[in-house]
Amino acid sequence: MPETRELTLAEAVREAMAEEMRRDARVFICGEDIAEAGTVFKVLAGLVDEFGTERVLDTPISEAGFTGIAVGAAMTGMRPIVDIMFGDFSTLVMDQMVNQAAKVHYMSGGKWKVPMVMRATLGATRRSAAQHSQSLHAWFCHIPGLKVVLPSTPYDAKGLLKSAIRDDNPVVFFEDKMMYKLKGPVPAEDYTIPFGVADVKRAGTDITIVATSSMVQVALAAAHMLEEHDISAEVIDPRTVWPLDEKTLIESAKKTSRVIVVDEGYGRYGVTAEIASVIAEGAFFDLEAPVKRIGAMHVPIPFSPPLEDATVPNEQSVLQAAKALCGR
Amino acid sequence: MPETRELTLAEAVREAMAEEMRRDARVFICGEDIAEAGTVFKVLAGLVDEFGTERVLDTPISEAGFTGIAVGAAMTGMRPIVDIMFGDFSTLVMDQMVNQAAKVHYMSGGKWKVPMVMRATLGATRRSAAQHSQSLHAWFCHIPGLKVVLPSTPYDAKGLLKSAIRDDNPVVFFEDKMMYKLKGPVPAEDYTIPFGVADVKRAGTDITIVATSSMVQVALAAAHMLEEHDISAEVIDPRTVWPLDEKTLIESAKKTSRVIVVDEGYGRYGVTAEIASVIAEGAFFDLEAPVKRIGAMHVPIPFSPPLEDATVPNEQSVLQAAKALCGR
Amino acid sequence: MTTAVDRPKTQSEVEAQQWLHMYRRMVMIRLFEEQVNDLYTRALMPGLAHLYIGEEAVAVGVCEALEPNDYITSTHRGHGHCLAKGATLDKMFAELLGKEAGYCKGKGGSMHIADPDTGNLGANAIVGGSAGIATGAALSAKRLKTGQVAVCFFGDGALGQGLLYEVMNMASLWKLPVIYVCENNLYNEYTHNSETAAGDMLTRATAFGLHALSVEGQDVRAVYQTAKAVVDRTRSGAGPAFLLCNTYRFMGHHVGDINREYYRSKQEEQMWKTQRDPIKLLSDWMMSQNLADRARFDQIQSEVKSEVEKAVQFAIAAPYPAPDKVDQDVYA
Amino acid sequence: MTTAVDRPKTQSEVEAQQWLHMYRRMVMIRLFEEQVNDLYTRALMPGLAHLYIGEEAVAVGVCEALEPNDYITSTHRGHGHCLAKGATLDKMFAELLGKEAGYCKGKGGSMHIADPDTGNLGANAIVGGSAGIATGAALSAKRLKTGQVAVCFFGDGALGQGLLYEVMNMASLWKLPVIYVCENNLYNEYTHNSETAAGDMLTRATAFGLHALSVEGQDVRAVYQTAKAVVDRTRSGAGPAFLLCNTYRFMGHHVGDINREYYRSKQEEQMWKTQRDPIKLLSDWMMSQNLADRARFDQIQSEVKSEVEKAVQFAIAAPYPAPDKVDQDVYA
């Protein structure tokens, strides 16, 4: 009988890295305060004891620099994992990720490869204000050459991260910092989850809720509440937003004829726009109502708790939208 | 009689800056090779003679640095215009534009303002390859606190740029480098064009083509060809993608019931997704067919001419899409 | 006050007044931060709090050398800079608690205090993120001929950010009135800077043509005197400067950073706290010079204490912003 | 060849061979670039072309000091680096013309030549953009204990990019085998670097703990000898180095940059072209030392000329990639 434990998402992420580092000596991690401190979120706690400071490499506060170093290391035989403490600091690595990592393979006519992972956090409601709360993954999805992963459970996090580390392309992996303590079953044996395969987190017939990252948990909670209103909601998690499993999304939309897309990034020009467009096109003749998009409010994320809470999607906003879509 | 001349888009842009610099001593420009060289595209040629090197300020190759300096200067009484030679180098200024410029006003509770303009180029087909051909404006549209302008004619370029310079917010202004030589009528007297007002570049009844920047010219050419097929195309240019004139777009869509959205940015998770979503939602009950999106192919932009030409939208792709949508 | 009104003050009395003023400011910061610690521990304060305790002499010494309309930019560890530049306790606390009455209407919080009235361009939660802003403010001052200078406060960790070198280069080329004040407290979060900064810190500034000095950051008199000279020099048009202040944070990186032994020893902390406390160093020196007695310091301490308490009560009682204010102030 | 096969070569013969080899490489770059100029002017070459003419001694002198499997990164002005590291003329031209037979199947073009076989990690059209890549390659070499070094070529303009300082710091902290070679040709496009670089260039490296040297970049012997010493030192584990090569581009920033007087004088150009031509400097010196005669140089010139002509014919005749190849190689 395969063993399955309850792990937190942080533990699942750590275990994925530890296993891959054991499996492949070329894998190493670099970032700020990751060795003895084990990151500010303690996600990497203990790894340095097993793998030493050369493979769990503390860096100066130089996001662009160490991301660039990772690109070069990836091209020349290593498999780096870059730790970007807050996804908000993605702003500092865009050139290295977008003009370098994403394009090296193509520009060289397929000769050089960049097998690296950039891990970063996303998510608000930690009262961390405008520069430490953003979910900027949409930027990366826009860029050919990158793959973008948004796990929503410990199981997915481990399987997807292992796939990311084994992938020969630059992969951007976003973890919602509010989910690190979320628990879930994780098999003890080795497994990976392929990219581009959405997961139906909950089957339903009346409405499809497409949700990413921690919004999957929000969608599941809303789906649960919707039962009381006799609405059967299907919750689908694309897991990788690029590549995107368009087929599964469209099929569910065709089945239920009503769709909500929830993502924690800013609502405008964000992830929900692409997913909604794909569905609106693919299920055009089956939709009973326009696809409803729910993202973060178009404001910098405020510090004050009552303000911040008003900016991000939550169970209530999904619930209300679902009821409205279903005419209740 | 108000005088109107034929100007190129480059001349219109230059004239807008010259007039605003004459009008307001706080306006200055900074960037690489902008003074004596007048930029690599010669857009600023001659400005340094009138305004001197303090107001047409040559910088080191330090995009992040001089953009940051512009943010600080804007907060303290100046009105900087930052010149980013190629929009591809936006990657280097994301922190200063997104974590600083866009958020200063909000984070300070409305106390500090950042009246600055970032001008950059976009557009492919100059055989400049993957790091000098991108259209990355979608990133900026995603960010609350920024406004994003995409002019498509000399007239619009001048009026919109003057509005941008007079705006008390950070405005990102993208010029298609392939359009600098495009000529069009420009009034000699002072005028501005408000943000958030789309322009119907051509009226039509059978199909709406929403297009941005140089894609407006592509759409107009396609619309002209469509006449031969008895298809009357309406071409709408949002002019500012944020704020976005949703109303005009939706109304046109309701009228024609068929919509194409064309933008030169990468097709996935780009500008077309937002605009298509807005229309698909707003005109849901009037659309005869799914909104068709046309953007750049999801590949880094290749150097080789036959390859590059295959990646960007053109008259033919718009024409074919329109015919297909109209069932011809 | 014991000074007779009609007798002109002697040089040393004037000096004593000035040191006492700085003493008061340092105490204000210390007690403010202790109160923050308390609020945080009692779960009354949302978010994170990075305390400035131990580093007070830097902010106070530098800001005393500035004019009220001079500019500063600050950091995630910014309360001290804001207070030293003249922020009031009540609006500071209110902001930290996310209240409408705060400096930023609750929208900024601990890491984003900004205040045009005191020339505070804003604290910044991006390490090194304000280097451009301070330099730009100096550019404005130069262009508008206002005579202002701009001070950019940042930690030793910010030496890792390339932006700093880009803007120091431009400041030097254009002779801008900006002073980069590096608060070298030895650590970037939980990592000693011997692991993050190669070479020599001062040379990183001289390499770009800046006037660079280092100063004992626990001695407010040294900081003040050096800063004064540097500020005067910069204000007179001699170009940008770099001031390296050697200091130490007595507490954790943030309030929650309790067990610190894996990255620094208790002895090290103890040494700094007992022998290098900037507040004690100043009062000891003043007493040794007979410039003030213990009672004077006690009095200041208790005055400030009650100011702080009043301010914190105000902030606790103040209302949160109405949720519908959330989308105001996005655009000017 | 005139050397008898069975007689062991003397020291100076070996040396002469080596200099002649470098002479040939420099001529190859020169003639390649002249051909590019011609192709461009005849509208046969798409895009932009940044010629390396005048700077040949830098690429050749440095690359001669490297092993075949050592790494380099290059710039927008990269043809010289690629050829010096061993690229072949035909695949170079083919790439520049956007042909399938080119180094990058036509996908990269002039600014993106890359070639694993010669350790070429790629030219880069982002100024300074490859500083991280070169440093990362050095990290790999150190971790995998391959004994390789990595050379990062960049122009003086790249000194404006903060990234460079970030990675030099890490290279220094971690003692990585990387050498930063700054080609100081005095200009960033159309702007003299006295307007863009404050302070002292070498100190910008020593500040971060790097071993830094400057060298007369028109003298290939000086470049080679200095580079050799620096490469040996770095390969032996002594840590990163910075080599400042003073040089000059004889032509415009790119082929279209014809009228240059607004940013630099004809006299200045003339001086460099007539007195500081690296190719002429080497042949003059060799003749003065009786290491070779005029005929030998003429012979090399004509040999290279015909190689170049053959290669360009190949490239012109080669087919473009089929349009349906456009979406290959996006993902590995």
Ligand SMILES: Cc1ncc(C[n+]2csc(CCOP(=O)(O)OP(=O)(O)O)c2C)c(N)n1
């Ligand atoms: C660009 C960026 N990277 C990382 C962080 C996370 N972070 C916050 S404070 C800090 C350490 C800063 O050290 P230092 O600059 O020395 O300031 P100190 O905390 O010692 O005052 C780090 C890494 C950040 N806020 N910004």
Ligand SMILES: Cc1ncc(C[n+]2csc(CCOP(=O)(O)OP(=O)(O)O)c2C)c(N)n1
């Ligand atoms: C980040 C970035 N900014 C601007 C440019 C545009 N640009 C291309 S070459 C160049 C000048 C580079 O000067 P230098 O580094 O000295 O190299 P040189 O051309 O003199 O060899 C500039 C500004 C660019 N390619 N990348």
Ligand SMILES: [Mg+2]
């Ligand atoms: Mg520190």
Ligand SMILES: [Mg+2]
């Ligand atoms: Mg140069």
